[in-house]
Amino acid sequence: ARFPSAPHSRPMLSLQNSYDLEEVRAFDTRMRRELDVANVVYTVEPKMDGVALALRYRDGRLDAALTRGDGQRGDVITRNARTIASVPDRLAAGWERVFPGPVRAFEARGEAYLPLSWFAKLNAAREEEGLDPLANPRNATAGTLKTLDAEEVRRRRLAAVFYQLFPLDPPAPELPSHRAELAALAQLGLPVNPILLVAGDLAEVEAHLDDLAARRHELDYQTDGAVIKVDDGEWQRRLGATAKAPRGALAYKFAAEEAVTVLE
Numbered sequence: 001a002r003f004p005s006a007p008h009s010r011p012m013l014s015l016q017n018s019y020d021l022e023e024v025r026a027f028d029t030r031m032r033r034e035l036d037v038a039n040v041v042y043t044v045e046p047k048m049d050g051v052a053l054a055l056r057y058r059d060g061r062l063d064a065a066l067t068r069g070d071g072q073r074g075d076v077i078t079r080n081a082r083t084i085a086s087v088p089d090r091l092a093a094g095w096e097r098v099f100p101g102p103v104r105a106f107e108a109r110g111e112a113y114l115p116l117s118w119f120a121k122l123n124a125a126r127e128e129e130g131l132d133p134l135a136n137p138r139n140a141t142a143g144t145l146k147t148l149d150a151e152e153v154r155r156r157r158l159a160a161v162f163y164q165l166f167p168l169d170p171p172a173p174e175l176p177s178h179r180a181e182l183a184a185l186a187q188l189g190l191p192v193n194p195i196l197l198v199a200g201d202l203a204e205v206e207a208h209l210d211d212l213a214a215r216r217h218e219l220d221y222q223t224d225g226a227v228i229k230v231d232d233g234e235w236q237r238r239l240g241a242t243a244k245a246p247r248g249a250l251a252y253k254f255a256a257e258e259a260v261t262v263l264e
């Protein structure tokens with residue numbers, strides 16, 4: 001048995017990657033040139049190493065949940081998504097007021113993940129039962145979302161955070177900025193990452209990247225970098241996207257850490 005697949009409301013794209021500050025500087029130069037502005041406000045947030053998830057709500061109720069699939073079509077895993085404790089099945093009255101215009105249906109996109117603390121406990125329990133350990137949180141999350149037994153999925157206690165929100169029906173105005181988008185998601189009762197840094201210029205972006213790299217091990221989820229986004233929604237739309245990724249966002253991969261062995 002398998003999950004049915006369905007088309008995405010709009011493609012689920014990837015992100016442009018960068019691996020050093022030179023590439024981040026080139027991105028900022030490109031943004032300022034393409035937008036023809038002296039300065040751009042960016043948001044900087046952790047890049048969650050989870051599994052992409054799209055939720056559709058209609059009339060205040062969770063209507064469908066899709067995995068990324070090939071980016072054009074995803075697997076419909078609605079029953080499994082309903083088992084994620086932080087994903088509301090019904091939104092609180094007044095949810096419509098979060099949008100600038102009248103909206104009956106919208107989509108929220110983000111990542112499902114296994115908190116590291118819980119992943120460690122799951123593996124300890126598996127060991128006691130003589131089961132093979134789960135290789136890593138990301139694969140365990142992907143495997144869990146594709147499990148056919150929803151009660152088994154519930155026991156895995158997945159978490160999720162959301163970072164994208166757009167109206168589906170009727171096609172209404174979008175949120176004016178990424179900050180507004182995250183605030184609206186939180187108002188809808190969807191979980192968002194509490195870490196959101198705002199940078200007024202390139203120097204602040206660089207400082208935030210350092211900050212996130214230093215804090216990455218304090219987080220209860222796996223992260224392999226940061227995502228830098230042009231905050232202004234109108235500018236994002238003007239920048240558009242390639243076939244693969246939006247032009248107004250950049251993933252910055254942290255340098256892989258080398259394990260050090262001390263011989264005594």
Ligand code: IVH
Pocket residue numbers: 012013014015045046047048049050051052110111163227245246249251
């Ligand atoms: S924004 C068009 N923000 O990383 C995609 N993505 O490698 C816009 N991801 O496809 C996504 N953390 O699944 C965004 N804070 C974050 C993210 C994030 C993880 C994922 C997302 C994306 C993939 C690209």
